[in-house]
Amino acid sequence: MANTGRRERLRAETTAEIKGVALALMASGGPDAITLRAIAREMGMTANAIYGYFATRDDLVTTLIDDVYTGLADAVDGAWAATGGQDAAVRIQAWAAAFRGWALAHPEGFRLIYGDPVPGYRAPDGGAAPEAARRVCTGLTGLAAAAWPYAERLYEGSAFEWSDFDAGLLDKVRPLFPQLPPAGVALALRIWGHLHGTVSLEVYGHLSRQAVSPDKLFREETRQLVRELGLS
The missing domain is CATH 1.10.10 (Arc Repressor Mutant, subunit A)
Known part of the structure; x- marks a missing residue:
């Protein structure tokens, strides 16, 4: 033994x-x-x-992707849980800060799942890290659901329909957020694009010469985002 x-x-x-x-x-x-x-x-x-x-090399890459997604999901889920009961603005900013903090602490992992794909890699049936990736996806939709009562005005007259979004994505989020309309999914992607774009610039070193304090830039950009959504 x-x-x-x-x-x-x-x-x-x-x-x-x-x-x-x-x-x-x-x-x-x-x-x-x-x-x-x-x-x-x-x-x-x-x-x-x-x-x-x-x-095989692909077995290793699949394991890495699973580990990376799980670490990210744990970080952002933990930030969301820690701010339970607080207003939507605080919770969105906490989720965003956790996402950035994880990305800066694990730049190689960020590049693996959000950067250039590994050449020739073929994910297993069902995709790599389906559970952990789902947690990140539903977390983002949770941000949109929390903001929707205030941000709905931004999508008045929206032409979005369920058919505009990936069926696999909808299978994950619609049961969890049945009150969210199709435009709410668009809002989740809007929030994601804002956060991901800023963090990507920092991880890839594109802010090193342009911003003296990337941390301040990110915090202020996140504040502006929640204000744009109509949150306090």
Whole structure:
């Protein structure tokens, strides 16, 4: 039993190291750099030894995507839960701050799920990280649902219909937010575009010369967003 426990611990440690090296290779060389042979070389292992942990490169990438999405979902869900009972403006700003904080702490992970795709990668049936990705998606829709009573005026006369949105997305969010009309989904995407765009500029280094304080810029942009939505 002691030997079994030791083997399991060593396997877990090696698996974690493989994933860490893969993200580090991506950070330095882009998505093309994630190969099992390159990881084996960095770790001083043989390629055959790596295959004992991940049968294919795509298996490794799928695991990484799942880990990354889960970390992001935990961060934003935690911020939302911590602000329960407070007004919508506070909750949206808390969710946004958690998203940015996670992205800055895990830039390689952000690039993996929101940047350039890994060349040749084929996700398994059902997609990579379906549960964690769903949590992020429904969290964003939750922001729209909280803001909708105030932001509905922005979509007066809207021509949005359910057919304008992906059926898979609707399957995830409509049961959770049955009161939200099609334009409410558009609002969720609007909020997402605003937050994602600003964070992407920072993660990819495009704000380093333009903004002295990216943190202040993000906070003020988020405040302006909630004001635009009609929140206090």
